[in-house]
Amino acid sequence: MKYGFDNQKYLKIQSEHIKSRIAQFGDKLYLEFGGKLFDDYHASRVLPGFEPDSKLQMLLQMKDDVEIIIVISAVDIEKNKVREDIGITYDADLLRLRKEFMDIGLEVSAVVVTHYNGQSSADAFRSRLERLGISVYYHHTIEGYPHNVALIDSDDGFGKNDYVPTTRPLVVVTAPGPGSGKMATCLSQIYQDSKRGVKAGYAKFETFPIWNLSLKHPVNLAYEAATADLNDVNMIDPFHLEAYGKMAVNYNRDIEIFPVLDALFKGIYGENPYKSPTDMGVNMAGFCINDEQVCCDAARDEIIRRYYNAVCKLAEGLSNETEVSKIKLLMQNAGVTTAFRRCTTAALERLEASGVASAAMELSDGKIITAQTSPLLGPSAALLLNAIKHLAGIDHSIKLIPESMIEPIQKTKVTFLHGHNPRLHTDEVLVAISMLSREDDNCRRALETLPLLKGCQMHSTVLLSEVDRKVFKKLGVELTCDPRRKIAAKQD
Numbered sequence: 001m002k003y004g005f006d007n008q009k010y011l012k013i014q015s016e017h018i019k020s021r022i023a024q025f026g027d028k029l030y031l032e033f034g035g036k037l038f039d040d041y042h043a044s045r046v047l048p049g050f051e052p053d054s055k056l057q058m059l060l061q062m063k064d065d066v067e068i069i070i071v072i073s074a075v076d077i078e079k080n081k082v083r084e085d086i087g088i089t090y091d092a093d094l095l096r097l098r099k100e101f102m103d104i105g106l107e108v109s110a111v112v113v114t115h116y117n118g119q120s121s122a123d124a125f126r127s128r129l130e131r132l133g134i135s136v137y138y139h140h141t142i143e144g145y146p147h148n149v150a151l152i153d154s155d156d157g158f159g160k161n162d163y164v165p166t167t168r169p170l171v172v173v174t175a176p177g178p179g180s181g182k183m184a185t186c187l188s189q190i191y192q193d194s195k196r197g198v199k200a201g202y203a204k205f206e207t208f209p210i211w212n213l214s215l216k217h218p219v220n221l222a223y224e225a226a227t228a229d230l231n232d233v234n235m236i237d238p239f240h241l242e243a244y245g246k247m248a249v250n251y252n253r254d255i256e257i258f259p260v261l262d263a264l265f266k267g268i269y270g271e272n273p274y275k276s277p278t279d280m281g282v283n284m285a286g287f288c289i290n291d292e293q294v295c296c297d298a299a300r301d302e303i304i305r306r307y308y309n310a311v312c313k314l315a316e317g318l319s320n321e322t323e324v325s326k327i328k329l330l331m332q333n334a335g336v337t338t339a340f341r342r343c344t345t346a347a348l349e350r351l352e353a354s355g356v357a358s359a360a361m362e363l364s365d366g367k368i369i370t371a372q373t374s375p376l377l378g379p380s381a382a383l384l385l386n387a388i389k390h391l392a393g394i395d396h397s398i399k400l401i402p403e404s405m406i407e408p409i410q411k412t413k414v415t416f417l418h419g420h421n422p423r424l425h426t427d428e429v430l431v432a433i434s435m436l437s438r439e440d441d442n443c444r445r446a447l448e449t450l451p452l453l454k455g456c457q458m459h460s461t462v463l464l465s466e467v468d469r470k471v472f473k474k475l476g477v478e479l480t481c482d483p484r485r486k487i488a489a490k491q492d
Contacts (some may be wrong), residue, residue, distance in 0.1 A: 001364045001455050004294030005049035005285075013284045015058045018205065021282055022170060024273065025201030028193065030186035033174040034206040034281075038100070039086065043207050045478065046222045046299040047285065055205065059106065059172065067107040067168040070094055071175040071182050073115045074122035083177055084309065087470060091125055093176040098134070109171075110135045110164045114181030117141045137162035139181065139188055146184075146257045153263050158191040179230045183257055187264055194268045201273075202261065204254075204281045209234045211248045211278050212286040218299035220249055221330050225306035228326045229319070240276035248278040300336045301457065301478070307331060307338070308480035312463055315483035344459040344480065346370050351461045357487045359383040361477070362457040363391070376406050378423040379460060380468045385429060387456075391449035394442050401432045426471040453477050462486060 022029050035043065038056040051057075059066055076090045083093050098108045111129055113122050116138040126136045139161040142152055151157045171189070173182045186202050193200040208223035220234050237250040239258055254277040261280070265272035274280050289295050307327045313319035331337065339345050346360035350370045359379040360370040369390055371382035385400060394400070409432070410422040424432075430447075437443040454476030463481045464472075472479045 001048065002291070002294045003049035004289060004291035004298065005047040006288045006290050007049050007051050007054060010050070010285060010288040011054060011058060013287065014054075014205075014282065015061065017282045017284060018058065018203075019062075021201075021203045026199035028166065028169055028171060028198060028200040030171050030173055030189055030200060030202050032182045032186050032202070032204045033172055034182075034204060035178070035208065037097070037172070037174045040207070042222075042226050042302070043285075046219050046302050047289065047295055048298050049290075050285075056104075060104065062170065063106055065168055066170045066172055067109045067166060068101055068172045068174060069110050069112055069164060069166075069185065070097060070108060071112045071114055071173060071180045071185050072125075073180045074113050074117065074119045075115050076177075076180065077113070077125050078119050078121045081177070087473065090176040090180075097174070097176065107168070109166060110137055112137050112139055112162075112164060112181075112185050114139045114185060115141050135164075137164050139185060146253075146260050149260050149263045152260050153191065153267060158188040159195075161188045161192070163192045164189060178227055178232070183254070187257075187261060190268070191264060199269075202280065206281040206283045207285050209249045209251055210286040211237070211250060211281065211283055213249065215247075215249050216333055218296045218303070218334050221334050222299040222302040222306075223251075225303045225327050225330050228306065228310065228323045228330075231322075231326075237276050237278045240278045243275035248276070250277045250281075254280070300334050300340055303327065303330055303334055304336065304338055304341050304344070305478060305480050308459075308482070312481055312483045315463065341457060341459060341480070342368060343457045347459040347461050351487065355487070357460070357462040359458065359460040361387050361453075363387065364452065364456060373423065376403065376410070376423060377429070378421070378425065378464075378468070379462070380464050380472070381424050381426045381429045383458070384426050385446075387453065388446040388449045391452050392442070392445040394446060398442060400440075400443055400446055401429065401436065405432060405436075425465060426468045430471070450475060 033055060038053040040052045040055065043050045044052045072090055072094050081090045082088065083090060094111065101108050111134055113126060113136060116122055117140065129136050142157050144151055146152065173186050175182050190200045190202055209220040213220055215234055215236060224232060224234055233252045234249055235252055235255055237248045237255060240246065240248040258277045262272045310319055310324045310327050314321065314324055343360045343362040346368045347358050347370065350358035350360060350372055354372045357373040357379045358370065360368055361383055362368055367390065369383065369387045371379055371386050373379045374382060386396065389396060389400065406424060409424060409428060413419040414422050433443045433447055437447050456477050458472065458477050458479045460481045463483055463485055469479060
């Protein structure tokens with residue numbers, strides 16, 4: 001695996017800038033965390049070398065001064081929005097995040113439900129959390145947000161929200177995903193703190209877009225692809241350009257909200273310490289890229305993965321044409337087609353040659369492994385077997401699972417469990433190999449290679465079952481699928 005990002009340098013200079021920002025304000029700093037606080041797999045994919053828990057490691061260095069507020073949108077609760085990278089709903093992830101934070105010694109003081117407008121699902125979620133002893137507060141939808149500054153910055157705007165009591169100098173505001181209302185929560189707290197005589201400041205721990213890369217840099221385009229469902233758009237920060245005469249990249253929601261923060265700070269302090277949305281951020285990631293080409297290629301891969309995810313969601317009725325069209329445009333801006341991913345091209349070539357559902361994987365050393373469906377195995381299970389045999393140095397002709405073992409499993413699936421597909425899934429293949437590994441050295445060696453699949457690129461010419469997708473996600477394989485359910489038979 002090639003790396004293009006210096007994570008140690010990032011930890012050092014990012015933490016230095018956070019400490020400097022804390023010192024800039026008086027009693028309290030609300031620090032909004034853009035993106036994932038940990039498990040930031042998007043960042044680790046587009047910036048190879050970035051560790052998914054980098055942000056968490058910095059917080060642990062100052063944990064006695066930190067408390068956390070977790071924010072979730074009532075709209076996301078109502079529609080059961082799923083965090084795609086780990087496959088669970090936002091409300092379930094909130095509980096997971098809280099447990100993870102507390103298990104490592106970070107204080108979680110409250111949950112804030114934003115965009116609240118009387119949703120019964122939000123009321124039910126609040127009752128559930130309160131039964132668990134968790135403090136929950138509502139922040140309401142404000143008419144005209146974020147443009148009606150006079151209303152927002154008043155007792156009929158932020159003043160109507162529940163106030164969240166905090167006790168520590170650094171209050172981290174995070175959420176399961178984007179669009180949850182983190183910034184509005186911070187600003188609401190600053191407004192209400194000022195009413196109570198508490199001098200509080202705001203800053204944003206941001207990773208994307210990276211302000212000192214170009215607007216059309218693949219890493220920034222990959223961020224747009226990741227938030228296509230939110231209709232986020234990267235933009236040149238007009239406030240930064242006016243104040244400093246320099247180009248800086250930000251995104252539409254931060255630029256739209258800046259007049260609110262500007263008016264809020266001027267109302268509280270008489271002046272705003274920030275001249276632009278970019279000034280609000282603490283983002284040193286751009287200074288830690290040490291191989292531009294590696295990061296550009298990784299970002300282009302990510303845009304293509306987001307495209308395939310969007311077309312598959314569209315096929316399942318979980319997305320819309322707008323999201324797909326936007327990512328297609330981002331692919332054009334990045335100068336790539338789906339053929340940029342070598343595994344995609346290899347899978348389609350295997351399909352063309354065989355006429356049946358196929359799959360391909362690019363291993364970390366660049367080797368391409370392919371497979372196709374058979375009477376015994378689906379393409380994903382066959383590919384998994386081929387990949388681990390290659391990694392273990394086992395000859396391709398050797399069968400890890402004897403046919404005599406596969407047939408009884410198929411009979412159970414079809415005859416007793418009334419399944420329609422007799423072919424083995426990836427989880428069934430792994431269970432079979434695990435059972436055989438006690439007596440078969442080849443199976444044992446093959447199993448030991450599974451960690452080497454992390455970060456490998458894979459494509460399937462059919463939409464895999466949820467079971468198979470989850471297995472590859474757990475293995476860390478970067479999977480894409482064509483949206484079709486089956487391959488039509490070849491015509492003579």
